[in-house]
Amino acid sequence: MKEGGDHETWQNSGMNSGRATRSASRKKHEENIRDGNDIASESWRETTTINEPGDKVEKSESRVPLEESTPGRNAENCKKNGEEISVDVDNNEEPVDVDVPDPDFYDFDKDRSEDCFAVDQMWAIFDDVDGMPRFYARIKKVHSPFKVDITWLDFVARDEDETAWRRNRLPVACGKFKHEKTDTIEDICIFSHRIVWEKGVRNSCTIYPRKGETWAVYKNWNIEWSSDPNNHREFEYEYVVVQSDYTHESGISVARLVKLKGFVCLFMPTKNTRMGSFQIPADELLRFSHRVPSFRTSGKERKDVPEGYFELDPASLVSNLEEIS
Numbered sequence: 001m002k003e004g005g006d007h008e009t010w011q012n013s014g015m016n017s018g019r020a021t022r023s024a025s026r027k028k029h030e031e032n033i034r035d036g037n038d039i040a041s042e043s044w045r046e047t048t049t050i051n052e053p054g055d056k057v058e059k060s061e062s063r064v065p066l067e068e069s070t071p072g073r074n075a076e077n078c079k080k081n082g083e084e085i086s087v088d089v090d091n092n093e094e095p096v097d098v099d100v101p102d103p104d105f106y107d108f109d110k111d112r113s114e115d116c117f118a119v120d121q122m123w124a125i126f127d128d129v130d131g132m133p134r135f136y137a138r139i140k141k142v143h144s145p146f147k148v149d150i151t152w153l154d155f156v157a158r159d160e161d162e163t164a165w166r167r168n169r170l171p172v173a174c175g176k177f178k179h180e181k182t183d184t185i186e187d188i189c190i191f192s193h194r195i196v197w198e199k200g201v202r203n204s205c206t207i208y209p210r211k212g213e214t215w216a217v218y219k220n221w222n223i224e225w226s227s228d229p230n231n232h233r234e235f236e237y238e239y240v241v242v243q244s245d246y247t248h249e250s251g252i253s254v255a256r257l258v259k260l261k262g263f264v265c266l267f268m269p270t271k272n273t274r275m276g277s278f279q280i281p282a283d284e285l286l287r288f289s290h291r292v293p294s295f296r297t298s299g300k301e302r303k304d305v306p307e308g309y310f311e312l313d314p315a316s317l318v319s320n321l322e323e324i325s
Contacts, residue, residue, distance in 0.1 A: 106295035133192035
């Protein structure tokens, strides 16, 4: 198992000052992140790979250009502490300003600063769907000033349902992945957090929610979304803390989190255990949208903040959080 940086093991305490603002232009990425890179326009890859018993891979004859499916975002400007961040991810819509407020207690930006990057780490990257951290990349080389050579990870479907989900470009954040094409990225602001992963066979790896992590799950999720994907691209979320590691037999146990009013992004576990805890079976892992980095309170932050609450990274939360809390 590779450790990807849970806050329990590698967090730094601190307070943010000012406000971070992202100007995201909701554009689909049609150019490779690295200027002058022709790999994306000249390469092709399978739209579907199904994991069979014995880890055999069946390849589909249907293919699409790599540039249409490779994760990536091109950020022209990346500034923090209240300055504008401009991200190019969609060619069809005007830029939309997304205000990312500072959390009350923890400085999540410290966990994605330049000195946090090292070879062989896996990182989550904000995607071009709704700006949540669902793309994954492995660090191959780190340059100074900041520039990283990375290898993208690509989801490997296990069955026909997952194949249909992937074919219709619905987002995926956990399961089995394989290493794909390489890129060079100079924009540190597209990185969200390090992730925990396990090495597999044949250049693959697995990523599952782990006990103690906080994740977003889709409200009213249904695997049949893939049959009508265009009506299921505006997602609503609820937030959970993972209570058990993944097993093929039972899946994952989670407990709902409830946002506290008066705080930017502080959540508490649901008091009603019967209503708050539930099981996500192994064949419903696509219900997980994305991991949300979090800081668990010690009870010393403020008099009105007890131990065991979760401050979630606002960069991985929806902007209308108060309306759904």
